[in-house]
Amino acid sequence: MDQRTKINSRKREPLSPGRIVQAAFEVIGAEGLAEFSTRKLAQRLGCEAMSVYHHFPSKAHLMDALVDSAVASLRPIPPDFDFIAGQRFAAFEYRAMGLRFPAFFPFLSVHRMNTPKALAWLNAMIGAYRKAGFSDRDAAHYFRQFGYYIIGAVLDETAGYARGPSTAAPVPFEVMKRDFPNVLSAGPHFAKGEWRRIFELGLEMELEGLTSALAAARS
Amino acid sequence: MDQRTKINSRKREPLSPGRIVQAAFEVIGAEGLAEFSTRKLAQRLGCEAMSVYHHFPSKAHLMDALVDSAVASLRPIPPDFDFIAGQRFAAFEYRAMGLRFPAFFPFLSVHRMNTPKALAWLNAMIGAYRKAGFSDRDAAHYFRQFGYYIIGAVLDETAGYARGPSTAAPVPFEVMKRDFPNVLSAGPHFAKGEWRRIFELGLEMELEGLTSALAAARS
DNA sequence: CAACATATTCTTACAGTGTAAGGTGTCAAC
DNA sequence: GTTGACACCTTACACTGTAAGAATATGTTG
Numbered sequence: 001m002d003q004r005t006k007i008n009s010r011k012r013e014p015l016s017p018g019r020i021v022q023a024a025f026e027v028i029g030a031e032g033l034a035e036f037s038t039r040k041l042a043q044r045l046g047c048e049a050m051s052v053y054h055h056f057p058s059k060a061h062l063m064d065a066l067v068d069s070a071v072a073s074l075r076p077i078p079p080d081f082d083f084i085a086g087q088r089f090a091a092f093e094y095r096a097m098g099l100r101f102p103a104f105f106p107f108l109s110v111h112r113m114n115t116p117k118a119l120a121w122l123n124a125m126i127g128a129y130r131k132a133g134f135s136d137r138d139a140a141h142y143f144r145q146f147g148y149y150i151i152g153a154v155l156d157e158t159a160g161y162a163r164g165p166s167t168a169a170p171v172p173f174e175v176m177k178r179d180f181p182n183v184l185s186a187g188p189h190f191a192k193g194e195w196r197r198i199f200e201l202g203l204e205m206e207l208e209g210l211t212s213a214l215a216a217a218r219s
Numbered sequence: 220m221d222q223r224t225k226i227n228s229r230k231r232e233p234l235s236p237g238r239i240v241q242a243a244f245e246v247i248g249a250e251g252l253a254e255f256s257t258r259k260l261a262q263r264l265g266c267e268a269m270s271v272y273h274h275f276p277s278k279a280h281l282m283d284a285l286v287d288s289a290v291a292s293l294r295p296i297p298p299d300f301d302f303i304a305g306q307r308f309a310a311f312e313y314r315a316m317g318l319r320f321p322a323f324f325p326f327l328s329v330h331r332m333n334t335p336k337a338l339a340w341l342n343a344m345i346g347a348y349r350k351a352g353f354s355d356r357d358a359a360h361y362f363r364q365f366g367y368y369i370i371g372a373v374l375d376e377t378a379g380y381a382r383g384p385s386t387a388a389p390v391p392f393e394v395m396k397r398d399f400p401n402v403l404s405a406g407p408h409f410a411k412g413e414w415r416r417i418f419e420l421g422l423e424m425e426l427e428g429l430t431s432a433l434a435a436a437r438s
Numbered sequence: 439c440a441a442c443a444t445a446t447t448c449t450t451a452c453a454g455t456g457t458a459a460g461g462t463g464t465c466a467a468c
Numbered sequence: 469g470t471t472g473a474c475a476c477c478t479t480a481c482a483c484t485g486t487a488a489g490a491a492t493a494t495g496t497t498g
Contacts, residue, residue, distance in 0.1 A: 014475075037455060050457075051476050059456065110325045110378045114389055119399045126401040139401075140408035144375070145421035152371025156363070159329045170333055180338045182345040182358075189359035202364035202425075205432075209424030234446080256484060269486075270447050278485065 012046050017055050020045065021069050024062060028103050067108050068115040070101050076124055083132035083214065084207050090125065091150050091203050098154035105158040109151050133218045142213060149206055153199050231265050236274050239264065240288050243281060247322050286327050287334040289320050295343055302351035302433065303426050309344065310369050310422050317373035324377040328370050352437045361432060368425055372418050 013019060023044045028036045038059055042049040056062040074093050077086040098105040113122060129139035176184045232238060242263045247255045257278055261268040275281040293316050296305040317324040332341055348358035395403045 038457085039455080048477050050478080053457070054475060106329045109374065112379065116390065116398075119390060119395075119402055123399040123401045126405050130401060136404050137408045140405035141413065141417045141420055143405070144409065144417050145372075145424070148371035148375060148418075148421055149368045150371070152367035152369070152374065153364075155328065155371065155374070156367060160331065171335065171338060176338075179335075180342040182342045182349060183338055185355050186345050186359035186362070189356045190363065194360065198360045198363050198367075201360055202367055202428075205364070205425065205428030206421075208428065209421075213424075257486085258484080267448050269449080272486070273446060 015045065015047060015051060015055055017065060020052055020055055020062065021065050024066055025069075025101065025104065028066075029101070032103050033107055063107065063111075064115055066104060067111055067113065068117045070097060070104065070108055071113060071115070071121055072117040073097055073100065074121055076121075077128060083128060084211060086128055087146065087210065088203065088207060090128075091146075091206075094150050095154050095157075095199060098158050102158040105154060109155045132214055134214065135217065138213070138217055142210060146206055146210070149202055153202065157195055157199075234264065234266060234270060234274055236284060239271055239274055239281065240284050243285055244288075244320065244323065247285075248320070251322050252326055282326065282330075283334055285323060286330055286332065287336045289316060289323065289327055290332060290334070290340055291336040292316055292319065293340055295340075296347060302347060303430060305347055306365065306429065307422065307426060309347075310365075310425075313369050314373050314376075314418060317377050321377040324373060328374045351433055353433065354436065357432070357436055361429060365425055365429070368421055372421065376414055376418075 020041070024036070024041055027040050027044055031040065038049040038052055042052060045052070052062065056065065074090075074097050077089050081089055098108075101108070113119065126139055126143050129143050130136070134142060171180075239260070243255065243260055246259050246263055250259065257268040257271055261271060264271070271281065275284065293309075293312050296308050300308055317327075320327070332338065345358055345362050348362050349355065353361060390399075
């Protein structure tokens with residue numbers, strides 16, 4: 001009908017899954033997960049909301065593509081690393097991925113990884129445990145347990161980082177001082193500059209535990 | 220206008236924050252977090268959607284009340300427990316809380332705990348670390364790191380438990396067998412019956428690490 | 439008792455959401 | 469040309485949270 005719409009769609013690069021995924025990350029990064037809608041996505045793409053549906057059957061499928069894309073950005077463990085060094089590498093790599101998409105990570109953390117690229121990554125990770133000497137069962141269990149720590153850590157860093165202050169009226173300083181002095185004195189040590197140390201503290205604890213478990217499994 | 224509405228609102232118990240919170244948990248438990256809306260909540264309460272707004276200024280405030288209520292259900296660490304036993308108790312207690320509200324936990328996991336009851340719980344937890352002999356800084360860091368593991372674990376149990384299959388078309392068995400054999404053979408060991416063992420595996424690893432850290436801090 | 443005040447609850451309306459159904463313009467193959 | 473496939477757009481619907489204000493219920497004062 002209106003000729004400008006045609007011109008618009010001719011002028012710009014045509015839509016594609018890749019371009020849509022990238023634009024989605026941009027919107028989520030700029031406006032936050034809650035503000036991410038098909039219409040705002042379309043606005044950034046220079047098209048109409050429904051045009052996205054020609055490339056993704058639903059918003060949920062698009063979100064899955066975002067998960068896949070984020071997971072695909074995880075570099076595999078270098079082959080010459082031993083098991084512990086490899087797990088350390090994977091942990092930092094996963095954390096870096098989360099911090100690359102801080103506003104998106106809370107979504108990722110809660111979603112099953114059953115897209116092809118996510119499965120490939122999972123497969124490699126579990127394979128590392130098997131290869132190190134864990135039984136099938138122990139490989140599954142220790143890997144999952146390790147994931148608990150990593151995901152919990154990255155979630156905390158991103159959920160706190162990406163979101164503004166809570167909706168509830170914050171407790172005033174005087175009340176904090178009187179009723180929750182431990183929280184107050186812990187506050188500075190929760191600052192962003194400390195996050196990496198906190199992450200490493202627990203990570204090294206995990207790695208020592210894995211070392212012991214591995215020694216026990218091999219004997 | 221319509222007289223039945225009056226009769227209805229006379230007949231039932233009057234609205235109150237407590238009744239609304241309870242109904243909210245019921246709706247979330249029965250229909251899931253995504254299906255939880257003010258109108259469905261009102262339906263369960265036998266009132267109109269906007270009536271809720273007299274008791275909570277916004278849905279976000281109501282959600283905060285849910286967080287507060289869930290956290291308030293955490294029993295404090297018994298005073299005669301030593302530090303490690305206390306942390307073990309708190310970990311299981313937290314996990315039990317999450318499993319009590321499985322559909323709600325993914326929301327809780329991502330939200331700051333700055334309501335009064337949540338702060339009281341935080342304050343007690345951090346206090347336990349201080350009392351055990353950690354410095355202010357180490358208390359903050361080791362507590363947070365411990366929380367990473369616990370929250371990651373409970374999130375995984377509830378997010379997998381409370382949600383149905385992913386939206387993406389699942390990868391067919393033949394493909395799994397060929398391309399992701401490690402994931403396939405790990406599958407049975409990720410079954411629900413194994414969750415408690417997995418949780419304990421990582422928990423005991425954490426507790427051993429805390430024991431060592433505490434010994435180092437005291438020396 | 440009536441009259442007023444306050445606390446609850448309901449009605450209506452609006453801007454926003456995901457997306458079903460079907461239309462329109464462009465281009466390649468015949 | 470005509471046809472058909474493809475990419476994109478228009479419209480419409482059922483849903484969301486909630487602002488604004490009307491209506492009712494309850495309590496208080498005369």
